Amino acid sequence: MDRRHSIRVWHRGTWTREEDQVLISCIEAHGAKKWSSIARKAGLKRSGKSCRLRWLNYLRPDIKRGNITEEEEDLIIRLHKLLGNRYFYFFSACLMWSLIAGRLPGRTDNEIKNYWNKIVKKKMQKSTGLAHCHSLNTQPCTENIAMLDEIKEADSCNIDPNAFMEIEMEENFNWSNSLTDVDNNLVIEAAAGNWMVRELSPPFICSFDDLLGSEDALFYYN
DNA sequence: AAAGCGCTCAACCGCAATACC
DNA sequence: TGGTATTGCGGTTGAGCGCTT
Known part of the structure; x- marks a missing residue:
């Protein structure tokens, strides 16, 4: 035929x-x-x-059944806030749901997407409003790099490479940008006085020292 | 009881990227 | 190298279910 x-x-x-x-x-x-x-x-x-x-x-045999847990919901919200900003505004929202699903073993991108449309969006619109998620600024970064180095020297960070790493920040630290490496593996976000270092693509694992000590300086700023 | 309505989620669509010939 | 097929993604749809009136 x-x-x-x-x-x-x-x-x-x-x-x-x-x-x-x-x-x-x-x-x-x-x-x-x-x-x-x-x-x-x-x-x-x-x-x-x-x-x-x-x-x-x-x-698929590894599909996880049952309701989304509170921990999963929290992760979805935080990753959506982060990736939604970056990908929607800079890269046409590509890969967002699959990246989020990749952080939730057994959950599919379709499930995450449906869940977002069902629950999370409503909750966020009711409480803080989505506009908050879309309020990224773009600011010069050189002085911020210097400040990050100071923080490193002060040894004030608490590193856990397997989870979100939250690092205390000085209140006057004024930077609300996302930061990624050239392969989009790592994202740092400054929000509400905390830094969250997020490892998005296994098996990439990066410590704060690795990040700040990188001589490649291959970071760019959204 | 049944009609209407809203919600959920599986499935489909269109498009872009990638693989293949 | 260019054309075609395949894959993978987010957006959207609609069947089916449960709740309300």
């Missing part, structure tokens, strides 16, 4: 248990890749795209 002229009519709508089982069996046999090929091999009248989505968002 000449594939250039073939027309396939896909089945749409909610997946049935039978379809799920067929898809799972096919993925177990051939692996979760080449989705168009899987869709053909499975004999389901579903597009490769639809098979991929069903697997990633529902059928």
Whole structure:
């Protein structure tokens, strides 16, 4: 058959248990890749795209079921505040939900996105208002680097590379920018007198010393 | 009982990036 | 190197469910 002229009519709508089982069996046999090929091999009248989505968002064995916990919600809020600012205003919101989902094992980007639309957005609009999240300033950074060095020297920071690292700041420290390395691996945020150093892409782990001691100076400022 | 309404979330869409030939 | 296919993303939709009237 000449594939250039073939027309396939896909089945749409909610997946049935039978379809799920067929898809799972096919993925177990051939692996979760080449989705168009899987869709053909499975004999389901579903597009490769639809098979991929069903697997990633529902059928994967490592999917975490159940409600979003308070800790997860807090993480979502904080990461959205951070990434929402950076990506929406500077990089067209690319990768935001998948990055957030990457910090929540077993949760999918679709789930996070739905949860945000359902709960978090409402809460934030009710309380502080979203405008607060979008109030980044852009300021010169050289004096701030010097100030960070002073803080390092003062040994006033408490480092935990596996969690958010919160570092006490002087009240007059006036800088509300985000800071990332060139690979977008690390983000620092100044807010409400605290610095939060966030490791976003495993296995990248960076201590505060690594950060401030970097001679590469490969940081740029949004 | 049933009609109307709002909410949730699985699924789809369109687009951009990447892979492949 | 250019065209096509595939993958992966965020935005959006709509079926189904539960609550209210």
